Amino acid sequence: MMADNNETLDLQAKLSSLKKIYAEKIPEKVDEIEQSWEKLKLTPEDSETFQLLHRQVHSLSGTAATYGFTEIADKAKTMEMLIQDKLTQDPLTWTAEAIDGVNACYFELEDSAQSILTREVPKFHHLPSTDEQLSSTTTRDTKLIYLVDDDVHLLSVIEMQIEAFGYNVETFSDLTLFDEAVERESPDVVIMDVIFGEGRRAGIEHIARINAKREQSLKTIFVTGGHDVLTRLEAVRANGLAYLTKPLLIDHLIDALDELTHHNQEAPYRIVIVDDSKSLSSFYAVILQQAGMETLEVNDPLKLLDVLAESVPPDLILMEVYMPDCNGLELSKVIRQMDAYVSTPIVFLSSESDVKKQLSALSLGCDDFLTKPIEPWHLVSSVTSRLQRGRMIRKLTETDGLTGLLNYSKSRERLDIELARAKREKTPLSFAMVDIDHFKQVNDSYGHPAGDRVLKRIGNLFKQSVRLYDTVGRYGGEEFAVILPNTDAQTAKVVMDKLRAHFGKINHTSDTGDFCCSFSCGIASFPDFDDSTTINDQADKALYEAKNGGRNQVVVRTL
Amino acid sequence: MTMQVLERILYAEDEPDIQEVASLALEMVGGFTLKTCNSGLEAVAEIEAFEPQLLLFDVMMPGLDGPSALAKIREIDAYKTTPAVFMTAKVQPNEIQQYLDMGAVDVIPKPFDPMTLAEQLQEIWKKSQL
Numbered sequence: 001m002m003a004d005n006n007e008t009l010d011l012q013a014k015l016s017s018l019k020k021i022y023a024e025k026i027p028e029k030v031d032e033i034e035q036s037w038e039k040l041k042l043t044p045e046d047s048e049t050f051q052l053l054h055r056q057v058h059s060l061s062g063t064a065a066t067y068g069f070t071e072i073a074d075k076a077k078t079m080e081m082l083i084q085d086k087l088t089q090d091p092l093t094w095t096a097e098a099i100d101g102v103n104a105c106y107f108e109l110e111d112s113a114q115s116i117l118t119r120e121v122p123k124f125h126h127l128p129s130t131d132e133q134l135s136s137t138t139t140r141d142t143k144l145i146y147l148v149d150d151d152v153h154l155l156s157v158i159e160m161q162i163e164a165f166g167y168n169v170e171t172f173s174d175l176t177l178f179d180e181a182v183e184r185e186s187p188d189v190v191i192m193d194v195i196f197g198e199g200r201r202a203g204i205e206h207i208a209r210i211n212a213k214r215e216q217s218l219k220t221i222f223v224t225g226g227h228d229v230l231t232r233l234e235a236v237r238a239n240g241l242a243y244l245t246k247p248l249l250i251d252h253l254i255d256a257l258d259e260l261t262h263h264n265q266e267a268p269y270r271i272v273i274v275d276d277s278k279s280l281s282s283f284y285a286v287i288l289q290q291a292g293m294e295t296l297e298v299n300d301p302l303k304l305l306d307v308l309a310e311s312v313p314p315d316l317i318l319m320e321v322y323m324p325d326c327n328g329l330e331l332s333k334v335i336r337q338m339d340a341y342v343s344t345p346i347v348f349l350s351s352e353s354d355v356k357k358q359l360s361a362l363s364l365g366c367d368d369f370l371t372k373p374i375e376p377w378h379l380v381s382s383v384t385s386r387l388q389r390g391r392m393i394r395k396l397t398e399t400d401g402l403t404g405l406l407n408y409s410k411s412r413e414r415l416d417i418e419l420a421r422a423k424r425e426k427t428p429l430s431f432a433m434v435d436i437d438h439f440k441q442v443n444d445s446y447g448h449p450a451g452d453r454v455l456k457r458i459g460n461l462f463k464q465s466v467r468l469y470d471t472v473g474r475y476g477g478e479e480f481a482v483i484l485p486n487t488d489a490q491t492a493k494v495v496m497d498k499l500r501a502h503f504g505k506i507n508h509t510s511d512t513g514d515f516c517c518s519f520s521c522g523i524a525s526f527p528d529f530d531d532s533t534t535i536n537d538q539a540d541k542a543l544y545e546a547k548n549g550g551r552n553q554v555v556v557r558t559l
Numbered sequence: 560m561t562m563q564v565l566e567r568i569l570y571a572e573d574e575p576d577i578q579e580v581a582s583l584a585l586e587m588v589g590g591f592t593l594k595t596c597n598s599g600l601e602a603v604a605e606i607e608a609f610e611p612q613l614l615l616f617d618v619m620m621p622g623l624d625g626p627s628a629l630a631k632i633r634e635i636d637a638y639k640t641t642p643a644v645f646m647t648a649k650v651q652p653n654e655i656q657q658y659l660d661m662g663a664v665d666v667i668p669k670p671f672d673p674m675t676l677a678e679q680l681q682e683i684w685k686k687s688q689l
Contacts, residue, residue, distance in 0.1 A: 011583055015580065018579055022576055063576040066673075067576070068670075277678075277681045278588075278590045279681050282677075286674065322685070
């Protein structure tokens with residue numbers, strides 16, 4: 001059975017609330033210890049009270065440690081050690097020194113217990129719930145950019161351009177107003193002109209002053225008309241992260257913004273964990289999730305092929321060697337015989353320390369052998385290095401070099417996979433085909449480098465604007481495809497229309513002048529059409545209609 | 560190769576606060592079926608009705624402590640070889656050996672990590688099945 005991670009996540013939530021409840025009980029437990037100890041001081045030979053005291057102290061030390069209150073646990077432990085040897089004493093006697101010792105321990109314990117109440121309860125590591133993850137990817141947060149320049153005309157031109165790329169921009173022509181805005185809300189990035197009426201490097205000096213008062217420097221891109229080294233040096237010293245010269249090339253500015261805001265975020269790594277033990281697979285899943293990866297657990301090895309067939313190919317398979325029914329070595333042999341998974345890294349996890357067996361696993365096409373028990377950081381770092389290389393190789397073979405989007409055959413493959421999923425989950429799916437209008441004229445009039453930049457821009461715009469689990473591909477030439485799972489035709493039309501409007505506003509630059517472009521788009525959806533070839537053809541027909549209807553529009557094909 | 564899957568665990572611990580954490584960890588993460596007892600005596604009384612595959616006992620419990628409870632259980636034919644694991648805060652190497660000599664297959668030190676407790680038991684179970 002496939003297992004999800006909800007239970008592990010649930011456990012963390014439950015542990016946190018248990019911990020809170022426990023924290024509230026600590027003062028009471030310390031009070032009980034005090035009562036027993038005070039009673040024992042009055043009747044030092046009362047072994048029953050002593051047994052009770054010992055049990056109370058022992059219990060506090062054990063439970064506090066379990067809940068992570070180490071200071072309390074340590075102090076209770078010290079007290080336990082002090083009174084321990086009296087367990088075998090008969091009759092019970094106390095020297096003044098022993099009493100002082102226990103007293104001192106008790107006071108320290110009481111101190112720690114009091115400070116627990118005023119301090120925040122330490123938390124178990126919190127992972128976002130599936131819902132939170134979902135909402136964070138569906139409503140992609142817009143990054144806030146503060147644009148500061150005393151040239152009001154330039155401000156409005158740049159503002160429009162940046163907003164076309166999905167950024168939220170506020171402009172300031174006055175440094176005081178900018179200061180007030182920073183106080184109110186910290187921006188994700190500041191784009192700051194260097195020269196103001198206040199001085200030749202007033203912009204840089206201003207940022208330096210603000211940063212000196214802040215814990216974290218403002219991420220700043222400086223913009224200037226000059227090239228001199230001293231100014232650049234000052235900009236670096238003020239923690240400027242990028243430095244652009246006027247006339248400002250909007251492409252460069254967007255690249256810099258994307259980099260600083262990670263707007264061009266890559267989808268998280270997807271790991272399939274194969275282990276017959278649910279507890280182990282959940283454990284690894286939590287560790288890998290904490291490192292930002294997505295995991296899918298398979299507890300029945302015989303189900304692995306079904307799971308693989310129904311989902312986007314994973315970046316890596318993590319597999320236990322010893323499993324009932326079929327072992328990891330056999331299973332990896334099977335996986336390697338399937339074309340789609342020839343390059344998927346397989347990493348074995350096992351307590352197997354026999355070198356011969358490890359080598360035989362490697363010869364079967366497994367990429368790495370990790371021996372259990374494994375430290376979480378070791379697991380993450382070994383897996384990460386495999387993942388980075390794997391993804392790079394995949395990128396080279398599956399994506400288009402210019403735009404970084406999936407190539408035609410991979411896009412078609414992805415459509416098949418997503419369609420299968422949509423059918424299984426009974427959710428809609430939309431497929432949009434996009435073609436840039438009059439692209440040949442762009443190349444002819446402004447040159448191929450300018451045409452290439454338009455292709456890159458549209459690719460970037462699509463990638464930035466759609467959800468992480470949507471797919472954007474370059475079908476070839478100036479034709480693109482967008483796969484929108486769990487989206488019906490009407491919603492897809494709204495999404496693509498928004499993108500069309502954005503794209504139309506982008507000002508493309510070239511040596512022979514600036515220009516704007518538009519695109520036409522055709523959409524076909526499941527369940528209106530229910531196989532990928534038909535969906536593809538219908539979207540193509542819709543695109544043709546959009547072109548014939550005057551271009552720069554989105555057309556939906558329905559039954 | 561086929562291996563029996565660990566499902567049923569008899570767990571004895573007198574401390575309710577620790578019981579709660581361990582039960583959550585074992586039931587939610589491990590997916591095990593757990594019978595929780597508050598004392599060694601209760602564990603001895605419950606074992607035959609529950610038919611556990613593995614025993615997880617706290618060492619220090621009032622009345623019948625972990626090792627004594629295990630000794631009693633070993634007198635029952637059906638449970639002579641059932642893997643037993645002790646949990647204890649005291650884990651000097653020589654003490655571990657003592658517990659192993661008493662018939663435990665492993666010792667889990669306290670405080671345990673609730674996130675990995677199920678994994679630890681699973682590992683111990685696998686080793687005991689080889």
